[in-house]
Amino acid sequence: MKLPQARPRSRRVLDQSLLVLGATSLAAGLGAMTLAPGISAASSHREAPLIAGDPRADNTDVYAFTSPDKADTVTMVANWIPMEEPNGGPNFYAFGDDLRYNIKVDNDGDGNSDVTYTWRFRNSYRDAANQFLYNTGQVTSLNDPDLNFRQFYDLVVTTGGKSRTVLENVPAAPSHAGKASMPNYAALRNQATLGLPGGGKTYAGQAEDPFFADLRVFDLLYGGDLSERGQDTLAGYNVNTIAIQVPKKQLALNGNNSRNPVIGIWSTTEREGVTISDSREAQHKKDWKQVSRLGNPLVNEVVVPIKYKDAFNTLNPSQDRTVQPVVDKVYDPILPKVIQQVYGIPAPATPRNDLAEIYLTGICKVCGPIKADLNAHRLNQDANRRKIVPAEELRLNMAVRPTAQPKRLGVLAGDLAGFPNGRRLADDVIDISLQAVEGAAQTGVLVPALADGDKVDTNEVPFGTSFPYVALPHTKNVNAGPYGPERNAEQSSMKNAAAERPAVSTSAAAFGGIGALLLATGGFRLRRRNKNS
Secondary structure: OOOOEOOOOOOOOOHHHHHHHHHOOOOOOOOOOOOOOOOOOOOOOOOOHHHHOOHHHOEEEEEEEEOOOOOOEEEEEEEEEEEEOOOOOOOOOOOOOOEEEEEEEEOOOOOOOOEEEEEEEEEEEOOOOOOOOOEOOOOOOOOOOOEOEEEEEEEEEEEOOEEEEEEEEEEOOOOOOOOOOOOOHHHHHHHHEEEOOOOOEEEEEEEEOOOOOOOHHHOOHHHHOHHHOOOOOOOOOEEEEEEEEEEHHHOOHHHOOOOOOEEEEEEEEEEEEEEEOOOOOOOOEEEEEEEEEEOOOOOOOOOOOHHHHHHHHHOOHHHHHHOHHHHHHHHOOOHHHHHHHHHOOOOOOOOOHHHHHHHHHOOOOOOOOOOOOOOOHHHOOOOOHHHOOOOOOEEEEOOOOOOOOOOOOHHHHOOOOOOOOOEOOOOOHHHHHHHHHOOHHHHOEOOHHHOOOOOOOOOOOOOOOOOOOOOOOOOOOOOOOOOOOOOOHHHHHHHOOOOOOOOOOOHHHHOOOOOOOOOOOOOOOOOOOOOOO
16 A cells, blocks of 8 residues: 655645535545534534434444554444533433444455444433432442432344343443532443453443544535634533443454454444234334444545435445445545635546545455555455445454554554554544545545644543543533633624634644544542442
8 A cells, every 4th residue: 555655746735725624534435524504513423314313323433443452352432422511411411222222343244244232221210200310419339329310231242143142231331410420430430341251341331522623614614714723623522432342353254363354343223113013923023223324434424415314324334335326426426526626626536446445345455546455355364255245334454453653644644553444533534534535545645735634633632541442521511602712703703803813723733743642541539528328
């Protein structure tokens, strides 16, 4: 694979070039940011009309990577419920008890799940008749009598068509109600991180939203004014996280991750539908319908036309190649044309076989123009090549070891352990996608006009160094009100119409450069006041 160098491809330098970011993401292969109007949307937050109104089922991001501190395992993280404002009481944020949350793994390339992990939640109140509070006192453990609302779940693993329950009626971590209510949330997370039979761990609960990007671009591509770049729109928000870490051999084809290192990962949400009753049957049958699906970041936004967005969320990856209008947009994507129209950067020639390779087939020397063997299912020695199909999945080569000093641009920067070979929490998928849509993955040359990206290069808080790696949830309110400091230009002008708002560099941008190292996330520890149990 040609790796991007510092040499310029064009002498034209456009400070504003990034505007396009809002539309970004390897744009093709079904991935990019939506241009549709609406409340802030990130990665696959609110990506389709129906799921936008169903936040508990809305899968926002999926990550899959070789665990940096346990290289014989893979960690998969999936997030739900976008834009959780920390002060969301009195009910805060719960997983849906009428939903099934899945993380799926395809190890032979046929677009079907060979290993499926399913989480099913149920709600429990200690006192629903006489209390309105989420917690009635300070909470220091998951079984604390002051934790009024609790969620429990079962974890089912399905392989070869056979399902087995590996965890039953175990507790999820609650939403972080605040420092007064939960002075040591790190302890609650530790209690909710559970071991799995045969090795591995899982966690279900709240976390800081690890996606980082400047999304003001949805205001008609910044309105031609890029001075707003550098504000992490997702900073301060939380999500509901499900994470699982498992030995590689449990995921690999035939249990052999040496011969068969490549897997495809995606997540889905299924909603329990109507009960189908027939008097001739002794049992009633419940119908489950897939309502959300997510593999690669930014899927189902720009490439998939509005007409097909809801339908895409219901598809299995094995069906992707049958939706011709979507496949056509992979090979002739909209985004490069938008970039050319707004900024004058010529769109790469079509058909975009390089983007189809990144998203639909995986990267290998015989798969397309990117001449490298990286993460295509064809690299699995035991895979039946006649059954391998183009399918949108987040592909990971488990044989690529973690990088000692990860680079935020992943494969484009020569770091083969990063996106699009899986996705780490700190991979800057916005800037990677912007470069890739302009052909950098194929040419091996970064486009200097787009080098600054969205100027949000790292998350606003560091990630953890051990499972589940995501940062602890925020407790400070995101919405500072119309006179809050540096919320946006319009609000600042309300405070002082005569003052011109300067460009602001956020803490996220200040982390700088390639950043993206997995740093330690420390929990705070406060002394709990005495109370009666």
